[in-house]
Amino acid sequence: MTIILAFVAGILASLAAGAVSGLRIGKEALGAELAAYMGGLYGLLAGGAATAVTIIILAGVGAA
Numbered sequence: 303m304t305i306i307l308a309f310v311a312g313i314l315a316s317l318a319a320g321a322v323s324g325l326r327i328g329k330e331a332l333g334a335e336l337a338a339y340m341g342g343l344y345g346l347l348a349g350g351a352a353t354a355v356t357i358i359i360l361a362g363v364g365a366a
Contacts, residue, residue, distance in 0.1 A: 305357055312353030313346065320345015 324341015325334060332340070 305361060309353060309357055312356070313350055316345045316349020316353065317342050318345075320349065 321338045321342040323345070324337045324339075328337035328340065331337075
């Protein structure tokens, strides 16, 4: 259960952080809505992969 909660929290955090950074970086060039969507997408892709790999590594260390 803890692993699932960690995965969900990591995904939500990466989505939110990506949207906020997209707003800060691309608001003037793309518009606020599109910049937030694109930042959220790329944050989800990068953060989701990083969260999954981290959980796999930590679960392996805990099992040893």
